[in-house]
Structures are given as structure tokens and as C-alpha cells.
Amino acid sequence: MSGRVRLGVNIDHVATVRNARGGVHPDPVRAAREALAAGADGITAHLREDRRHITDTDIEALSDLCAEAGRPLNLEMAVTDEMLAIALRHRPHAACLVPERRDEVTTEGGLAVAGHEARIGPVAKALADVGVRVSLFIEPSIEQVEAAHAVGAQVVEFHTGRYCHLSGDDRAIEFDRLQAAASRAVDLGLEVHAGHGLDYETAADMMGIAEVRELNIGHFLIGEAVFVGLTNAIHRMRAAMDRACEATA
Template sequence: MNERLRLGVNIDHVATIRNARGGDYPDPVRAALLACQAGADGITAHLREDRRHITDFDIARLAAELPVPLNLEMAATNEMLGIALRHRPNAACIVPERREERTTEGGLDAAGQFAHLQPLVEQLRSANVRVSLFIEPDERQIDAALRLGAPVVELHTGRFAHLSEGERSQELKRLTDAAALAAKNGIEVHAGHGLTTDNVTPIAAIPQVRELNIGHYLIGEAIFVGLEAAIRQMRAAMDHAR
């Protein structure tokens, strides 16, 4: 029997809606607690350098109030390292970040930024924060993650998600091969970006993938069916794939 696939719910875009009007509604922490009730195994939040959605106060509250693990997505900067070391989330996923991008556009170049990443990874690990690297499904990046001592990689599924169904086979093979390679080398495999109930099945079926992190779709779908129902539908699709 395959191990149950974990679901991490990203609540960034609840904060996006809040920040569009200012004030404190809707509250992303309330959304995170609802997500937990609906079956989320963890909560993910990306504290961007420009604070376009999640804020420092949100991270402090999430770290204090969540009954499930908090996964802090962060750029590889000294500012973000300091915040992670202060709040000690269960996990920190290092992601690439550009000010002008609407959302994360690809994986971290762990191989090209090895020297820069090494001290950050070491300090996070020394603080008992589980380090994850958000990377492309590429052998060179997995090798870099292994050499950095990152216990987890999150494979970027955005390219897969944005291809038409008939064009996905090659990208799915890349993801499947990368997951197998990482797991063979003792790295835990997560995946995420652009996943929906319509496209999640092939990714959820990859046996080495232990966790999916999904946000934008769930917050969008919540407009139509409610957040708890959206999460339960995704949970059911993931379980069916296994």
C-alpha cells in the first residue's frame, strides 16, 4: 500500500485579498485554521521581500497558533534567514524570487547558487528547521540539493500544469525520474505549483512524492464552493490517485 500523500495548503492569496482593501479581513490565519479542520496536513506561507501578501505579523501568528506544521517559503536572503531563525517554523522552503514576477516562475538554481545557499542551509538546519529547496526536476539540481545537505526538495510542477493534457507526458517523465532519483539518494520529495483537481492525479500518483503544496487553486475554488469543500475535494483527488 502506498503511503498517504500529505497536503500542504498555501494561504498566501487570502492575504492578497485582504491587502487589496487594507485592514485585517479576510484573515489568513483564520483560513489556515479552517484548512486544518478540512484535512490539511500543513500550512505553507510565502513571506515575500515586498510583503505583497503575507506579512511578518501573519508569520508570527501562524507560528504561534497552528496545530500543524508551518512551512515558510522564503528567498535566500539574510533578512529572510533572520526571520526564519526567529520564528523557527517546522520547515523553510527556499524559493527563487524576483520583484517583478506575479508568482514564482521556476525552480531555484541550487547548483548555480551553491556557495550562497550553503551557509543559509547550514544555519537553518542547525536551528532544527527542516530545509526544502524548490527546484526544477533536473538531475543537476538534485545533485546540488544532496551536496547542500537539504533533506527535502519540492519539484516545480508549473510547467506540467500549464501544458495541455496531450503535451504533458514528457514533463511528467521528467518529474517522475527526478522524484525517483531524489528518493534513491535519501531526499524526501514534495511537489507543487499550478496544481488543480483536474491535473493533480498524475503528480499525486508518483510513488516517491510525499507531499503536495497547493494554494492559488484552493483559494480560488473557495469562492465557489467554500474553503473546506475545496480542500476536501483536493484531498479526495489525491487519495484516489494513490
């Protein structure tokens, strides 16, 4: 592993708790500020079509916060005209195109890029044309990596949920799949990120894939914050990642 792997903190579920009761507490923007102060390299937020957690007002405030802090905002978004218009208005550092279904509890898999290039390509181009870095949240599949490259993505973020739910030989097979997809992505000039379902242990595992340059982690960190505080949770995650990097150097 060469170089420090960045840690992006997803603050969606602070907004989930806020919205469960209404009102303004807990404030996801406050959480983002604390995350940055604790060493997060950037903030990730998913503005869903149904606004179940992050809201338009949150995105405005997060855009201002990240600009002031000089840290990137990674806007997760569905491939829709509405979300494209919002992204073009705010021009975050990066936009990560993700699949979205109204009845899912959380994102259940990667974006199907292969076979849908005609729909995804124009959105990717529109974002890139205004200087937004285009990321695609995909399964660790060679086919999806090649399709992401074909539509003009600069980054692929691999869905690690399957890896995190497996064990033993099945997990080892999935790790090899992640490794192969990451290698192909770098061959094509794409930067490699990973996220979904990661905890201290599985985030450290991802450090064994030399091509990974960034992890985006949310639900686990927000859950840990209930017990140890957000700053401590981020420090522990950063330490787990760094130890694993040193071990593979």
C-alpha cells in the same frame, strides 16, 4: 503508491485579497485555522521581501496557530539575510528556499541551486543547525536534485507549473521528467514534494509518482473557495488525491 500523501495548504492569496483593500479581512490566519480543521496536513506561507501578501505579523500568528494545532508550518522564503534571520527567530517546522523577483506575479520557476551552492549552502546549514527542515523549490532536473543534496537539503519540492500548462505528448514528457528527478532524489535520501499550479486533475496526476510524499497547493484552492468554500475545496482535493492513490496502489 504506498502511504497517504500529505496536503499542505498555502494561504498566501487570502492575504492578497486582504491587502488589496487594506484592513484585516479576509484574515489568512482564520483561513489557516479552517484549512487545518478541514484536514490540511500543514500550512504553507511565503513571506516575500516586498510583503505583497503575507506579513511579518501573519507569520507570528501562523507560527502560534500551527504550534497549538501540532501541525507544521512551511515557511517559503528567499535566500537572503533578512529572511534567514526571520526563519531563525520563528524556527518553523520547515523552510522552503524559493527564487524571488520583485516584478514577477508569482514564482516563475525553480531555484537555481547548481552553480550557486556557495550562496545557498550556508543558509541551508544555518536553518538545519536549529532544527528547521530545509526544503528547496527546484525544477525537476537531475542536476538540481544533485545540487540540492550537495548543499544539505532534506527535501526537494518540484515546480509543477510547467507540467500544469502543457498538454498531450508534451505533458507526458514533463511527467517522465518529474518521475526521473523524483527517483534520483529518493536515491540520494531526499524527501519529494511537489507544487505550483496544481488543480484537482493535476494533483491527482502527481499521485502517479510513487516518490511524492506531499503536495503544497494554494492559488487553486483559494480560488475554488470563492465558489464552494475553503473546507469543501480542501475536501474535494483530498478526495481527488486519495482516489488517485487507490487507483495506483
